Amino acid sequence: MTLLLVLACASAPMSQAPVGSTPDVPTPTPAPAPEPTGAPDPLAGKTLSEICTSDLLLLKWEYDDLQRNFAARCCVEGGIEDEGWCDLDWPFSDVPDCGAYDQMRNAIFAYYGYRFSKPEYQEMFEKQPWYRARDDFDADWLNPVAKKNVDTLKRLRAEKVACMEYPAE
Numbered sequence: 001m002t003l004l005l006v007l008a009c010a011s012a013p014m015s016q017a018p019v020g021s022t023p024d025v026p027t028p029t030p031a032p033a034p035e036p037t038g039a040p041d042p043l044a045g046k047t048l049s050e051i052c053t054s055d056l057l058l059l060k061w062e063y064d065d066l067q068r069n070f071a072a073r074c075c076v077e078g079g080i081e082d083e084g085w086c087d088l089d090w091p092f093s094d095v096p097d098c099g100a101y102d103q104m105r106n107a108i109f110a111y112y113g114y115r116f117s118k119p120e121y122q123e124m125f126e127k128q129p130w131y132r133a134r135d136d137f138d139a140d141w142l143n144p145v146a147k148k149n150v151d152t153l154k155r156l157r158a159e160k161v162a163c164m165e166y167p168a169e
Contacts, residue, residue, distance in 0.1 A: 039141035040134075042111035048079045055107035062145055063152045066090055097166045101157035105150055112141045 043051065043059055051057050052074030057066060061073055070090035074080045092100065103124070106116070110125045113134030125131040142150065156163070 037136070039138070040112055048074070048076070049081070052079045053085075055104060056111065058104060058108050058149045059111060059143060059146045063149045063156075092162070096163050098157055098160050098163035100163065101153045105153040105157075108142065108146050108150055108153075109137075109139075112146075113137050 042056060046056060051060055057074070061069075066073065067090060071086045075083070075086035080086060091104065106114075106121050106125075110116075110121075110128070110131050113132055114137050115133040115135065116122045116125060126133075155161075
């Protein structure tokens with residue numbers, strides 16, 4: 001009896017991975033996160049400490065109330081742990097440049113996703129991990145406290161209340 005053994009040889013690459021190796025499987029690219037829709041709530045999920053140590057407090061309390069009652073609002077359990085802050089005047093313990101009012105006002109808008117056109121504010125807020133510019137920004141999203149504080153900050157800036165115009169550097 002004769003046994004016939006046939007071996008085949010091909011020049012094409014092997015279509016299977018060698019034993020013990022993992023075949024090259026393309027890694028799926030994650031889809032980009034969908035753009036949020038509707039009005040954001042910047043205060044959602046924030047602790048009192050997070051609110052009191054950021055401009056978020058301008059979305060929670062009116063400016064005038066904060067000037068009178070900052071310690072009562074923030075220097076309580078769960079709020080600011082650093083007693084040094086509680087001994088200072090809010091929002092400034094020195095005479096700031098009047099542009100500080102603009103920064104505070106623009107922070108309110110930034111928390112709601114306003115897309116800034118001035119490079120100075122683009123650069124300032126794009127560095128913040130919480131800032132997400134939104135193409136669908138709507139000023140009506142601002143809560144009533146934020147709206148009132150925007151008006152107050154505009155007025156304080158225009159009237160140069162407790163601030164100075166320092167010369168440009």
